[in-house]
Amino acid sequence: MVEQGMKPIAEGLFTIPSLPGEQPRLIGSKCRNCGRVYFPKEVVCNACFQEDMEETLLSNRGKLYSFTIIHQKPMAYSGPMPYAMGLVSLPEGPTIMSLLTGCDFEKLELDMDVELVLEKIVEEDETVTYKFRPVQA
Amino acid sequence: MREVVLLGIGQHKVGRFPDETITDIGRTAILEALKDAGIEYKDIQAAYFTNRDERTPCLGQHVLGTIGLTGIPIINAENASPSASTAFVMAYDAVATGQYDAALAVGAEKTARGLRVPVVGVGVNINRMMAMAKQGFAVIPGMFALAMRRRMKDFGETVEQFAQVAVKNRKHAHLNPYAHYQDVMTIEDVLNSRLICDPVTLFQCCPTSEGAAAAILCSKDVAKRYKSDGFTIVASGVLNTPVSWSPALGITTAGLDKMAADEAYNMAGLGPKDVDIIELHDPFTASELIHYEDLSLCEVGEAGKILSEGKTEIGGEIPVNTDGGLLSRGHPIGATGLYQIVELELQLRGQAGQRQVEGAKVGLGHMEGLGPCATVIILKR
Ligand SMILES: [Zn+2]
Numbered sequence: 001m002v003e004q005g006m007k008p009i010a011e012g013l014f015t016i017p018s019l020p021g022e023q024p025r026l027i028g029s030k031c032r033n034c035g036r037v038y039f040p041k042e043v044v045c046n047a048c049f050q051e052d053m054e055e056t057l058l059s060n061r062g063k064l065y066s067f068t069i070i071h072q073k074p075m076a077y078s079g080p081m082p083y084a085m086g087l088v089s090l091p092e093g094p095t096i097m098s099l100l101t102g103c104d105f106e107k108l109e110l111d112m113d114v115e116l117v118l119e120k121i122v123e124e125d126e127t128v129t130y131k132f133r134p135v136q137a
Numbered sequence: 138m139r140e141v142v143l144l145g146i147g148q149h150k151v152g153r154f155p156d157e158t159i160t161d162i163g164r165t166a167i168l169e170a171l172k173d174a175g176i177e178y179k180d181i182q183a184a185y186f187t188n189r190d191e192r193t194p195c196l197g198q199h200v201l202g203t204i205g206l207t208g209i210p211i212i213n214a215e216n217a218s219p220s221a222s223t224a225f226v227m228a229y230d231a232v233a234t235g236q237y238d239a240a241l242a243v244g245a246e247k248t249a250r251g252l253r254v255p256v257v258g259v260g261v262n263i264n265r266m267m268a269m270a271k272q273g274f275a276v277i278p279g280m281f282a283l284a285m286r287r288r289m290k291d292f293g294e295t296v297e298q299f300a301q302v303a304v305k306n307r308k309h310a311h312l313n314p315y316a317h318y319q320d321v322m323t324i325e326d327v328l329n330s331r332l333i334c335d336p337v338t339l340f341q342c343c344p345t346s347e348g349a350a351a352a353i354l355c356s357k358d359v360a361k362r363y364k365s366d367g368f369t370i371v372a373s374g375v376l377n378t379p380v381s382w383s384p385a386l387g388i389t390t391a392g393l394d395k396m397a398a399d400e401a402y403n404m405a406g407l408g409p410k411d412v413d414i415i416e417l418h419d420p421f422t423a424s425e426l427i428h429y430e431d432l433s434l435c436e437v438g439e440a441g442k443i444l445s446e447g448k449t450e451i452g453g454e455i456p457v458n459t460d461g462g463l464l465s466r467g468h469p470i471g472a473t474g475l476y477q478i479v480e481l482e483l484q485l486r487g488q489a490g491q492r493q494v495e496g497a498k499v500g501l502g503h504m505e506g507l508g509p510c511a512t513v514i515i516l517k518r
Contacts, residue, residue, distance in 0.1 A: 110286065
């Protein structure tokens, strides 16, 4: 989990727990006009085009919509290879892209319950990002 | 709106050409199109030029400039994969509305090699984009791997069916001397090629290619000065920006490009059953199946079935990507949309040689980009 001194990959993506037992949360935005929820945050609602958004914390559990194991290293990524990436559907509506962690690749299944964790991308770097891992039965 | 005809087409071979510059490749396509149209260069009233990877200011002026500059407007555009089809739509719009009588659309490309990333440059939300890239999200084949796995669960499609798309398009490319890759391959060859993003293997990704293609559009009345035989009518030229709220929307089911397709059918007064041949955007095997549904060739979830039944092969009910598609003809990004036009026109004229689809009268070209952007063009003989 997150230790002191770790820095987020970008500002405004997620909360970092400060107390023991506290869960990290993704920070989204919700349109006050039509109710659509976005992650990452949008300034203007892409559905009704109104500039009336409020920040909202998203559930830290979702369902794995799909996943892939990436074997060829893409630009700017310096984490371990191969790695698992997926789409996670959150109950508030958005389906978001995320790294997957916390299990063997063979254990990943579509529609399984997954939960949010904060983890480093590269072991030697203190930068942390959000990832999802299968919920332990 | 005036009736617009496709007066001439030109293409350079697709492949890699270390001894030719982009101006050489582009000029070849333009000169071939002029000759095919029977029009003189000085009679072209506007030119729309597209390229994706060069980032050279006014590249169109450089390419046309090697023939000579005549004072006409040269418009440089970029719209990801649908760049060249965007040039076609712009030329079509300009002629249809009466702004010009004869316009040239040309795309030329020497695509950068290697795994493509969806994001580059400054000026966009670079912090957000870099954060995404550092997390390993900047990997386009990965998007289609996600689509494949979801389709396999929802619709029962198999890895063999995805591989069959690549096998079919290569079989077509085997009959196209202009294609980048022409050697036939088997489902095993495709599945045993290097794993890129499980389940996407190397031969399920289009190559990064070089090439150029051109089209000359003309109002029907003026076209009679240059040619006496039959003309292909441009029945639709649609460019739109599909709605996109979520990466999940449109990657596994018809949705995004359906908007452009429906608009194009409507504009032409035709339906999917009236179309004889299709060139569609197949950068990855999953894309081709998704687009069968976007173009209403079948119901959502039935794409694998119509592929397996052979409906989309040459000899089938509605042959798709008869020149090999992006997967085998190749993907010179800023030119690809016009290669589709060249292939459709050769088919409609009955000049497609060994890969000729007998009696083809209506052809549809579709391109999609990230984007999002989409073009759908319908040609009618
Ligand atoms: Zn809204």
